[in-house]
Amino acid sequence: MHFFETIIQPGSFDVIVNIVIIALKIVVVVAVALLHVAYATYFERKTIGHMQVRMGPMEVGWHGLLQPIADGLKLFFKEDIIPANADKPVFYLAPLISMMAALASLSVIPFFNNFVIADINIGLLFILAMSSLGAYGVILAGWSSNSKYAFLGGLRSSAQVISYEVPLGLSLVGVMIMAGSLNLQDIVRAQQNYPTGFYAIPQIIGFFVFIVAAFAETNRAPFDLPEAENELVAGYFVEYSGIRFALFYLGEYVGMIIMSSIAVTCFLGGWTIPHYILNVAPFLSKIPGVIVFAAKVYLGMFVYYWVRATLPRYRYDQLMAIGWKVLIPLALLNIVITGFIKLLV
Amino acid sequence: MMTRRSSAGADRKRRDRMAINQFFFGYFAFVIILTALLVVTRKNPVHSVLWMLVMFFHVAGLYLFLNAEFMAAVQIIVYAGAILVLYVFLIFLLNLKEEIQGEHYVGEWPMGLTLALSVLVVILIPLAGMKVKPFGKWSIAAISKETHTVALGKVLYTGYLFPFEVASIILLVAIVGAVFLARGKSDSPEDE
Numbered sequence: 001m002h003f004f005e006t007i008i009q010p011g012s013f014d015v016i017v018n019i020v021i022i023a024l025k026i027v028v029v030v031a032v033a034l035l036h037v038a039y040a041t042y043f044e045r046k047t048i049g050h051m052q053v054r055m056g057p058m059e060v061g062w063h064g065l066l067q068p069i070a071d072g073l074k075l076f077f078k079e080d081i082i083p084a085n086a087d088k089p090v091f092y093l094a095p096l097i098s099m100m101a102a103l104a105s106l107s108v109i110p111f112f113n114n115f116v117i118a119d120i121n122i123g124l125l126f127i128l129a130m131s132s133l134g135a136y137g138v139i140l141a142g143w144s145s146n147s148k149y150a151f152l153g154g155l156r157s158s159a160q161v162i163s164y165e166v167p168l169g170l171s172l173v174g175v176m177i178m179a180g181s182l183n184l185q186d187i188v189r190a191q192q193n194y195p196t197g198f199y200a201i202p203q204i205i206g207f208f209v210f211i212v213a214a215f216a217e218t219n220r221a222p223f224d225l226p227e228a229e230n231e232l233v234a235g236y237f238v239e240y241s242g243i244r245f246a247l248f249y250l251g252e253y254v255g256m257i258i259m260s261s262i263a264v265t266c267f268l269g270g271w272t273i274p275h276y277i278l279n280v281a282p283f284l285s286k287i288p289g290v291i292v293f294a295a296k297v298y299l300g301m302f303v304y305y306w307v308r309a310t311l312p313r314y315r316y317d318q319l320m321a322i323g324w325k326v327l328i329p330l331a332l333l334n335i336v337i338t339g340f341i342k343l344l345v
Numbered sequence: 346m347m348t349r350r351s352s353a354g355a356d357r358k359r360r361d362r363m364a365i366n367q368f369f370f371g372y373f374a375f376v377i378i379l380t381a382l383l384v385v386t387r388k389n390p391v392h393s394v395l396w397m398l399v400m401f402f403h404v405a406g407l408y409l410f411l412n413a414e415f416m417a418a419v420q421i422i423v424y425a426g427a428i429l430v431l432y433v434f435l436i437f438l439l440n441l442k443e444e445i446q447g448e449h450y451v452g453e454w455p456m457g458l459t460l461a462l463s464v465l466v467v468i469l470i471p472l473a474g475m476k477v478k479p480f481g482k483w484s485i486a487a488i489s490k491e492t493h494t495v496a497l498g499k500v501l502y503t504g505y506l507f508p509f510e511v512a513s514i515i516l517l518v519a520i521v522g523a524v525f526l527a528r529g530k531s532d533s534p535e536d537e
Contacts (some may be wrong), residue, residue, distance in 0.1 A: 078523055085355070090392075122415060128426075132426025135430060140391075155434075158433060158437070162434075165426060182494055
């Protein structure tokens, strides 16, 4: 076979080196992402705790710093229960789809200059494709559990996700028009050369639509109807326990990190600091890009928790009305305005 | 001597690339046919949908091999992300659980098979007479230089604008028709 000869050949040594480098990048990114998921739960409990004048976790370690590790160990060693009459292959598959789709999106996000696992031309579309795949995890979990509450949660989610994927995609079209590219690194560099240093200012309508749609897309409050605990116990994953439940949890938090990362790369200038700030304070250019990026992502995560602690859950018909009657027309208006300005300027 | 050796090396490299391409094409084609068969033979409609999802991903993989990355992404976003989720939604709403146990094929399947095979023959006849003509302006090199998304946008919105708009109007008519049918059932406004 020529295929194997090509790999073994001395000339293809650089191919092997490339594969090893990519594998190392994947290990680093996934490890860092999983650590962030663990401490995102801690950050969430502390933030919401202090907003409600409580302390949050305090017992395990100093100020409860080891709490996520204790939670992880507990989930890992819990008994794995599968309901009677569940569709077993699909029941096993659903949390894996949910988590893999979320982790795959990490591969196209530029964390700092020239650091991205897969520098592809359609980065933004790839993320949208993976987020639409993630919906299957939720739908199939609800269906395969053979339980009313889980099924209703899955049904709600399938309607919610197809409704909000449309404004989510449309809100990013304005950014695509302005940057003239779908590659996330090119989008960040285009923002660096833009007078305001980021696209959130001219694309304010798109940014607003994106934030609201991102909340709905990750099933977070105030749009957490698929897992509304007062009506549906826990929604689509009510029958899951132990490590499979943990996989859903992981998928949800990675999804939040991804949405914050897209907001940062497409609207907030990615790893760059606006040039007018650098002119005033030149020492800021010494800060590594990855720290600037991470700080902006943490800000996005904080907004998630802030909204959760502030707003009550919407009713289902309100959710659909906001998606179809407000967000989609706004996103279309944004595309038309951006297109005209691009033509005229 | 040098040039001959290097040209032989380039030749070999091209042959290797061809072999890898054929290997992957074979894989994608095989999985697409296998999963397509699984889709129509599963008794449980949700399992059919799952196999269809696998099939859509492999079709997207084929597009990637043709340097059509935009098509690949749109294939996933539109077919897997929107149309197939609608199928799942319909299956859930119809609640087919009782029918899963029943007979899968209707009595007239030999008739259907004959029709499907004759359509296949009709498709294969023109394929046999197909010739590869010289490439136009959009060679693979030109597309990868401009990126596929830009190339497709340029072609679609300049040379093929009229057919594109006609397709849009047809889809719009279908949407308006669906909304009309859905609304027509309830006369009183509070039923909505």
